[in-house]
Amino acid sequence: MSKDRKADTQSDTYGGKEIKPDQQQRLPHHMEMELPHELSINPLFAREGESTIPRLHLADGGMLPETAYQIVHDEITLDGNARLNLATFVSTWMEPAAERLYAQSFDKNMIDKDEYPQTAQIEERCVRILADLWHSPEPLKTMGVSTTGSSEACMLGGLALKRRWQNAREKEGKPVDLPNIVFSSAVQVVWEKFANYWEVEPRYVKVTPEHPQLNPEGVLAAVDENTIGVVAILGETYTGLYEPIAAIAKALDELQEKSGLNIPMHVDAASGGFIAPFLQPDLVWDFQLPRVKSINVSGHKYGLVYPGLGWIIWREAKDLPEELIFRVSYLGGNMPTFALNFSRPGAQVLLQYYNYLRLGKEGYYEVQKASQNVALFLSKEIQNMGPFELLSDGSDIPVFAWRLRDDATSHWTLFDLSRQMRVFGWQVPAYPLPPDMETVTIMRVVVRNGFSMDLAHLFLVNLKQAVAFLDTLDAPMPHDTKYDNGFHH
Numbered sequence: 001m002s003k004d005r006k007a008d009t010q011s012d013t014y015g016g017k018e019i020k021p022d023q024q025q026r027l028p029h030h031m032e033m034e035l036p037h038e039l040s041i042n043p044l045f046a047r048e049g050e051s052t053i054p055r056l057h058l059a060d061g062g063m064l065p066e067t068a069y070q071i072v073h074d075e076i077t078l079d080g081n082a083r084l085n086l087a088t089f090v091s092t093w094m095e096p097a098a099e100r101l102y103a104q105s106f107d108k109n110m111i112d113k114d115e116y117p118q119t120a121q122i123e124e125r126c127v128r129i130l131a132d133l134w135h136s137p138e139p140l141k142t143m144g145v146s147t148t149g150s151s152e153a154c155m156l157g158g159l160a161l162k163r164r165w166q167n168a169r170e171k172e173g174k175p176v177d178l179p180n181i182v183f184s185s186a187v188q189v190v191w192e193k194f195a196n197y198w199e200v201e202p203r204y205v206k207v208t209p210e211h212p213q214l215n216p217e218g219v220l221a222a223v224d225e226n227t228i229g230v231v232a233i234l235g236e237t238y239t240g241l242y243e244p245i246a247a248i249a250k251a252l253d254e255l256q257e258k259s260g261l262n263i264p265m266h267v268d269a270a271s272g273g274f275i276a277p278f279l280q281p282d283l284v285w286d287f288q289l290p291r292v293k294s295i296n297v298s299g300h301k302y303g304l305v306y307p308g309l310g311w312i313i314w315r316e317a318k319d320l321p322e323e324l325i326f327r328v329s330y331l332g333g334n335m336p337t338f339a340l341n342f343s344r345p346g347a348q349v350l351l352q353y354y355n356y357l358r359l360g361k362e363g364y365y366e367v368q369k370a371s372q373n374v375a376l377f378l379s380k381e382i383q384n385m386g387p388f389e390l391l392s393d394g395s396d397i398p399v400f401a402w403r404l405r406d407d408a409t410s411h412w413t414l415f416d417l418s419r420q421m422r423v424f425g426w427q428v429p430a431y432p433l434p435p436d437m438e439t440v441t442i443m444r445v446v447v448r449n450g451f452s453m454d455l456a457h458l459f460l461v462n463l464k465q466a467v468a469f470l471d472t473l474d475a476p477m478p479h480d481t482k483y484d485n486g487f488h489h
């Protein structure tokens with residue numbers, strides 16, 4: 001082992017954060033250090049004389065494609081089964097025709113718009129479709145782009161808010177050095193990243209047992225003239241619940257009437273943007289509310305596309321400051337771009353359009369309704385088991401979460417249950433709620449297309465077996481599962 005590698009193994013920070021000793025062993029680079037530094041190759045598929053290759057530096061020579069394939073293929077058999085991954089929101093199943101299209105288009109770079117004009121046109125069509133679905137007043141000309149996921153889309157939405165605020169303040173001759181952004185303490189980490197990376201003060205409206213969700217009063221107490229915007233979530237990551245977007249917009253309307261402060265909203269509809277239009281068509285959360293200036297969604301979540309796709313749409317073209325758009329000529333035309341990445345796969349955009357054609361509104365309804373039925377069935381059964389209490393039941397997005405009742409048991413926790421479910425192959429995350437409610441641990445199931453009612457019945461059988469096993473313990477589980485079991489999304 002080289003000197004610096006050894007030093008690295010002993011390090012107690014990771015990404016600037018202090019790492020507890022019991023967490024250190026879980027970090028990928030610490031694990032790598034404990035493994036032999038050479039991979040051994042099975043003689044059955046190696047060339048003669050090839051028995052090992054270095055694990056952590058590039059070998060001098062190459063190997064046969066089949067050998068390389070087999071090595072990678074074998075290693076990833078240790079990954080969980082994606083279909084049994086109830087932690088992720090991201091699609092783990094698409095039908096064979098979609099996979100065929102994927103294989104035919106994985107060489108397309110989305111940025112090569114001049115070279116792949118039809119892919120670019122299809123992206124544009126997808127933007128119009130979403131703008132229309134979310135009731136933009138000008139669906140045919142407003143701005144929108146595809147991104148690698150909601151995270152990039154949120155960054156773009158936040159940047160547009162910041163720039164609009166700066167422009168308005170500068171026009172009035174007011175200082176622009178102290179921008180803040182308001183959201184719930186239950187936001188997805190992307191909003192913490194946005195605030196950190198783009199130097200905007202994050203103002204968290206804390207979720208508490210009395211106010212488990214972002215609420216208009218909390219928002220009003222947090223905003224001021226330096227607020228670039230309020231972010232509300234359609235489908236909270238922790239529980240799947242919708243934040244009360246219309247009520248927050250109304251409170252901000254009233255604030256504007258009283259004080260003149262005009263604070264825009266961005267809706268983070270990473271999951272709900274492809275659910276609410278089909279399952280809750282009467283819910284008013286989108287551009288029907290004039291205060292909502294931009295909305296993001298993950299195409300790779302309930303848009304039903306494989307990983308690597310997000311979207312952001314602005315209510316009207318004027319809501320995206322023109323100076324954020326770059327026009328590049330070296331692609332062969334004069335292409336406007338607003339994105340953090342330059343190169344990025346184009347295939348997912350084609351898959352999104354495939355889904356639009358294939359499903360239409362009725363198809364999206366059917367698929368999402370089937371997921372919701374599974375979520376409602378499972379959450380009811382879990383509630384009826386006895387030791388659990390629901391925080392949500394899947395009637396917003398098809399995601400539900402539950403906690404262990406305080407008096408249920410002192411011998412096991414939801415972290416133990418999560419680990420026990422892994423024995424059957426199910427990946428069900430347990431994690432603490434955000435600060436101020438972090439003493440409450442919850443477990444969450446994301447029901448996606450492909451998690452059928454049949455699989456749900458099998459899941460329930462396994463859950464009951466896992467609980468029955470844990471209930472045989474006659475003393476508390478003798479380990480600290482909080483750190484050695486955790487996985488989250």
Ligand SMILES: Cc1ncc(COP(=O)(O)O)c(C=O)c1O
Pocket residue numbers: 089148149150151152154188190233235236237268270271298309310489
């Ligand atoms: C509410 C919310 N916003 C943003 C994101 C980030 O989305 P993505 O994984 O598409 O980057 C997530 C992911 O779970 C989310 O739940």
